[in-house]
Amino acid sequence: MTGLHRVLDRYVSGGAMPGAVALVARGDRVETAALGYAQAGGGTPMAPDSIFRVASLTKPVTAAAVMTLIEDGRLALDSPVSRWLPELASPMVVRTPDAAVEDVVPAARPITVEDLLTFRAGWGFPSDFSLPAVGLLFSELRQGPPQPQLVAAPDAWMAALSRIPLLHQPGEAWLYNTCSDVLGVLIARVSGGSLPAFLEERVFGPLGMTDTAFAVPEGGLGRFTGYYRSGPEGGPLELIDAPDGQWSRLPAFPSGTGGLVSTAADLYAFARMLLAGGLTDDGRVLLSPGSVRRMTTDWLTPAQREGGALFLEGQGWGFGGSVDVTVRDPWNVLGRYGWVGGTGTAAHIVPSTATTAILLTQRELSGPTPPPVMRDFWRYAAGPELP
Missing domain, CATH: 1.20.58.710 (Methane Monooxygenase Hydroxylase; Chain G, domain 1)
Incomplete structure (x- = not known):
């Protein structure tokens, strides 16, 4: 059992969530873990390519798409x-x-x-x-x-x-x-088109994000996880959305706020692009280094950060994601950029250490404050070494 697996296992084996997929990368060293099940109660084991509703992890993708239009001069x-x-x-x-x-x-x-x-x-x-x-x-x-x-x-x-x-x-x-x-x-x-078409052409296609869309890609329902919330008074988890539910077909409104489904591998491809200053793995320019810097720079005044304290916890805000502006705990690393999804997901990069940290669960957050599993995961990701 790897260190990453151990961090997550007590939450999965203890019943706090049916399963989880996580990825921590520093440079070329990558550690992944997939544990538990895609549905509460067992059945299909969680796999590295399981598909999740990533909720607000959609926001950085939307911001990157806007930056491509700015670079186009439109x-x-x-x-x-x-x-x-x-x-x-x-x-x-x-x-x-x-x-x-x-x-x-x-x-x-x-x-x-x-x-x-x-x-x-x-x-x-x-x-x-x-x-x-x-x-x-x-x-x-x-x-x-x-x-x-x-x-x-x-x-x-x-x-x-x-x-x-x-x-x-x-x-x-x-x-x-x-x-x-x-x-x-x-x-x-x-x-002049649709948001799904533009993202596919300008972001998902170039980055090879084949499992990321506003509905589960064709043939992917077997890899799609259930989505749950806490049961009343500590009872069993309650199903919010099944694999054949709201994300099984395209919606009328593709939400740039929280509509995407994705996988750890696809989100890692997006993170690698940001860490490479906007380049895809094959060297194509998706964004300029200047656009990436703008996305990952805090734009808020101290008063604006304080006004958003319920969500930001002292962090700043770039384009589509938070930016850590102080080092307060092991999980608050100066310059860390990314965000958390209300469906139980999180994805961040730390440019200074070329670190990526992605956690995908299927348990709804109970409020804006990240749950203990995320904080434990971030502590591990901020550690000195990977196996």
Whole structure:
């Protein structure tokens, strides 16, 4: 039993989760572990190529796709997005964050591409979910835990978004989640196609990410895991989504926030590209080193990091993922970039040590705080050596 296997085994054998797949790489040294089962109660053993709902690990992929459009000259960081998203031409802002949704003032300036990439456009989740303007994100947009088949098609979704006031003026505050979905629609409209088609052409195809999509690839259902939440009062895990459920067919709204399924190998291919300064394994340029630096640089002020503390835990935010700005614990490594998915997933890189750490489970997170299994995994990944 390897060290990585031992870290995860007590959670799997103890019943906290049906199974897990993990990968830790430093340079050319790679350690993987696959343990437990794809479904609660046994059956198909977990395998290195098992497919998971990766939830918010979609966000860095969406950000990378936007950067390809910027490199093409079709977008710029300071571009007002209303050129392609006319629904956002005249956004309104609640007078104060706790104001009624009818108590609004005009936005002081247009929303830009950079505002969306840095999650500072004005829509999203603050620490207080009870604010009136935040409630509309759940009721009108189906924000929250991913439910792909329940979300309206992009044009209808954007129309609904346009009726929801901003919680803060553009550029003022970091708010979680919604901006990546807006970016997904922006990519489709700028490219003149669909988000799935663009990602396949510009990201998944060049990187060989054959198991990554907004629905389980054809022939892949046998490798697709179940998705569970904690049972009441410590009871058995409850099934949220079976392999033939919401990800078995393409949704009307491909979510740039949390819609993808993927594997450890595919996510590792994406991580290798970032660590190589935007190059694919065969030397092709997917992104420039400058674009990778922008993605993996913290853009937030100290006040904005503090305002997002419920999600960020002192971290900063790049494009599509968090950036560690201090060293506080073994799992907070200066410059670490990546994110966590609410379906029980995590993927990070540490450029200074050429480290990649990927953990895929199928147990829903109970809140924004990463669970003990992730923290133990990060401690192991931050260790001095691999076997």
